[in-house]
Amino acid sequence: MQNTKHRATHYVLYTAILMGICLNSAFAAEAPAGGGLLSQLGIDPKTILIQAIGFLIVLAVLWKFVFGKVGGLLEDRRNEITTQIEQLRTDREELDRLTAETRQRLADIETEAQTKIQTAIEQGNAERQDILTQARQEAEDEVARARAEIQREKDEAISELRGVVAELAIDAASKIISEELNAERHQHIIDASISRLPADSR
Structure with missing residues (x-):
């Protein structure tokens, strides 16, 4: 100016x-x-x-x-x-x-979001694998328990069966000793003792 x-x-x-x-x-x-x-x-x-x-x-x-x-x-x-x-x-x-x-x-936000998504996917896969492994282990444990239970019941049945057989044998022997038996009578006692056994032990 x-x-x-x-x-x-x-x-x-x-x-x-x-x-x-x-x-x-x-x-x-x-x-x-x-x-x-x-x-x-x-x-x-x-x-x-x-x-x-x-x-x-x-x-x-x-x-x-x-x-x-x-x-x-x-x-x-x-x-x-x-x-x-x-x-x-x-x-x-x-x-x-x-x-x-x-x-x-x-x-930066997009990169961070991609990183979080990838981390979530990896965590999901790891958790799924852990769940599958745990389920498989639980199934195997259940099968093992079932087999052990079956074996225990089988052993108990065999033990019980042996006791019954022993009692029947002793009973039959006592009868044979206490009586004079002919061959036919002797066979009849044995057959009667066998018929008293459970069907699975025959």
Whole structure:
């Protein structure tokens, strides 16, 4: 704004100097002959001088109250536009930075999500394998218990059967000893003892 005022002031001074030179030349040309070029053209130098001074006064007034304010407004507007451009550039840089950060954050989130999904899949597979192994072991343990129970019951049945056979043998022997038996009677006692045995022991 100050530069604009200085330039306008210089223009006014240059204009005044130029007009002064022109008037001086006109007066100098008119003086020797008593009627110079301006007189021949019907121009009064005093009138020109008065008009020039009036023009300079009007120009100074216009510059102070009109041109100066207009120049100031233009300068302010230019400064405002420059400030807005700088602000837009700063905002654009900030937007670019935030965009880059957002993209990086999204990439990190996606990578983290993929890692968690893969970890969950691996844990699920491991847990499924553990469940299958545990179920297989429980089934094998159940089969082993069933076999042991069957073997125990079998051993008890055999032991009980042996006791019954022993009792029957002793009973038969006692009868054979206490009686005089012929061969037919002897065979009858043996057959009767055998018939008293359980069906599985025959």
